Amino acid sequence: MLLLGIDIGTSSVKVSVVDAQTQQCLASVSYPETEREILTRQPGWAEQQPLQWWQDAKQAVLQAHATQRYNPQDIGAIGIAYQMHGLVLVDKHRHVLRDAIIWCDSRAVPFGEQAFEAIGAERCLTHLLNSPGNFTAAKLAWVKQHEPEVYARIHQVLLPGDFIALQLTGEATTSISALSEGIFWDFARHELSDDVFRFFGFERGHIPPVRDVFVPHGQLKTSVAEELGLTSGIPVTYKAGDQPNNALSLNVLRPGEVAATAGTSGVIYAVTDQLFVDRQSRVNPFAHVNHTAQQPRLGVLLCINGAGSMNRWVKQAVGHELSYPEINQRAASVPAGSEGLLCLPFGNGVERMLANEQVGAHFLNLDLNVHTANHLLRAAQEGVAFAFRYGLDLMRENGLHPTVVKAGRTNMFLSEVFTQAFVNATGLTVELYQTDGSVGAALGAGIGAGVYASPDDAFRHMQCLQSIHPNEEAAVYDAVYQQWKEQLLAHLPSLKSTVQIEFNPA
Template sequence: MSYVIGVDLGTSAVKTLLMDRSGVIAAEATRSYPLFHDRPSWSEQRPEDWVTATLEAMKEVASAAGIDAAAIEGISFSGQMHGLVLLNDKGEVVRPAILWNDTRTTEQCREIEKVLGDKLLSVTRNPALEGFTLPKILWVRQHEKELFDQAAIFLLPKDYVRYRLTGQLHMDYSDAAGTLMLDVAGKVWSKEVLEAFQLADSFCPPLVESHGLVGTLLPEIAAATGLSAGTKVFAGGADNACGAIGAGILSEGLTLSSIGTSGVILSYENDKEKDFGGKVHFFNHGKENAFYAMGVTLAAGYSLSWFKKTFAPNESYDEMLAGVEQVKPGSNGLLFTPYLVGERTPHADPNIRASFIGVDGTHERIHFARAVMEGITFSLNESVDMFRQAGKTVDKVVSIGGGAQNPAWLQMQADIFNATVVSLENEQGPGLGAAMLAAYGCGWFESLEACADQFVKHADSYEPNPQAVETYASLFRVYQQVYAQTKTMNDQLTAFRG
């Protein structure tokens, strides 16, 4: 039996999956590491913690009962996007990594917009947001010049871990797309962007495909993990790109709905010239010469967990949602907007806040619960709506995360998206996508699609109900008015918030 390892380097923990040729998980292991918020809006981690945790997790799966470590052929990675790791000319870390959820860089984002103008969207295909990498680079140069002057090259989180395993410096296109320095359509580092901010070409690592072979394990790493020094290491991809691969989003018409704490709508795209005007993200896919468009809801599953904590703290989710399927679409005229922590798509607004609209004396808690579920799904549908307006086909949606755990919510997604919605038999997310890249890189399959046929299994399928589709289409247009109608009030209310 042959195996591959998928390493998913998340924000709070690293997870490793050991998978065999049939797509069965033979072993898995997780290790956590600390997150540091030393100042308001700061979010940092120690890259060494990632390495230590990854080696421990790899060792655990390689030594699992019944596993021959010598039969592990390849390793690939999924990683948290955007995080800045600076290395000196000796390959040593210059300062702690600044993460994707660090928001200290608003000033630098405005600078990027001013300097690049229209080139920002035409080249990088994405707006300047605090989470991206270039603003972090500019912040370090402005505020920590002595440290910046030591930096010879930058990496993203998973790329640093892979560097420590192989001694080789690379970055894949899907993760590079989140730096604001990549010509996304051209698949090269943008000379226009680098020259505009006086960054040398050598500051950026060599680019490679996500399934590209980038080396084998260093002898000391092989010894520490129990793996063979000849184990092949493949580049891997950004967490969202790998999540798409792990859900089989590998052809036009397929879209991913992921409802975790935040929510993501991600749709496959093969047209590199597709223009969404920066209203949704546009990144390189982990599949070669493919792309994806992506919208984000900041408080998706978080909205439901907030509702439970506040109004049903002693009940399970199943108890709280019992009977929700009996409430008709529209929650008896009650509407919720999930702006608890601001919003990302299509309104990049940190000040907007959530609303219940249309409350009357007939409403019970179950109406509010369903309205929260509908509001989260309406927010995700903002992205679906923009995809379709740009000419994309969205006819099949793979739903994962919390939204895939409740049949009523799956049907609700089918009705609001007006598309077939399917759940997965075994949801493993980005870690599965990383394992699939390793399997494809090792030559087990002729394509990622062939690998998905073996590794990704659909479960239940939900078709849109025409009557509910009509109801939700009307209600969605009302939902879209709430942001503009409440923006000024929420801006004024910021002065009263703790």
């Protein structure tokens, strides 16, 4: 039996076909080859077209088939991973009502802040575990106020992965994990949040049926099966946001285990069984793929919007004709610390870990007699590493003290400069694995289809490719980080301290 994983990313859609028995990836394709744009009709806005995701997903599946490395008719289950926190609205005919408001869109911050104040900080933090902030519920509130004619036509409110499953199966479902990332879920009462729905005036009927992550979410429609060369009726048996899914792909499921990604955004995702919050919601706990009311499993998510997006911008600005391996090679020609050049990589919307402030991206200490394009390339990667260090310190303030983090050898972790800077700046050891979100989604489909006796069984063949430890440059990076942090704080005059709230559910 083969498993199909579909990962709906911001830049592209990636699909992988995995042999369920050997757990080996037989084919992997990204589409399109050039990165999809983010629509920014106004400053701070970020939108994409859901139907473009669907078209890209279909093209990626067909290109995977074209490799002729497997028989498409042997695919027996489908799993979906998707960019988190997006808002997709459909009418009663399941037609998209407007472009999706995606994760890095900043417009809804005031709506989340109003809800936080009206519902009450203690109530939000002990029931939602977060401020409504800039998450999906607040985005829906923006639509309700500014586009009432759109809101009036809503039949269902979907996350990006829910929408792709709807296209595949004709059926819309959601999960506690998805609802928690949208700030629709009450962890204390284990149900949809009365507080959120009452304050914003939302209709509960707009939420699709709630199912577990690892269960059937519908069966492949005959028309889609014929178009994609698949077997009609095969089930979608897994659906999760990209960061919980990335953790799954690395077998990070137990308290104390930590995963990281450095794609368009950068993320540290730490699993815990403790329900705690950061008062300013700068790090955010959401229900993990294996969360239950009886056995809580939360993924505490540190997100940096400006990670791979910063790296991509510098590449386009100073070396657009070069490949990413060539960019990494040029960055490696510059000594650690970039000879004093610093980069604040925060130019992709408001940053949750910076209390929803929009700092923007900056290069600092630029010396026209010293610094070259190669310095810019290295400083950008080091700036992302320093942003990870800053966010990791927030997690440490909240009692999380990881020593080892697992990551897929992909995106920015393909850069030796970035990976070593990450390790030296944070003091963590990084273990790299040959996996990615689409492979994780495929294996998740196998778990949901009952192919594997347990999640551990789905990863029994996974092996660490490389462990990277702090080296002699760690002291250099610590000193440079202190300078970097000083510059960051100068751009954050309103930054307040983090306060931990202990929560003991009744």
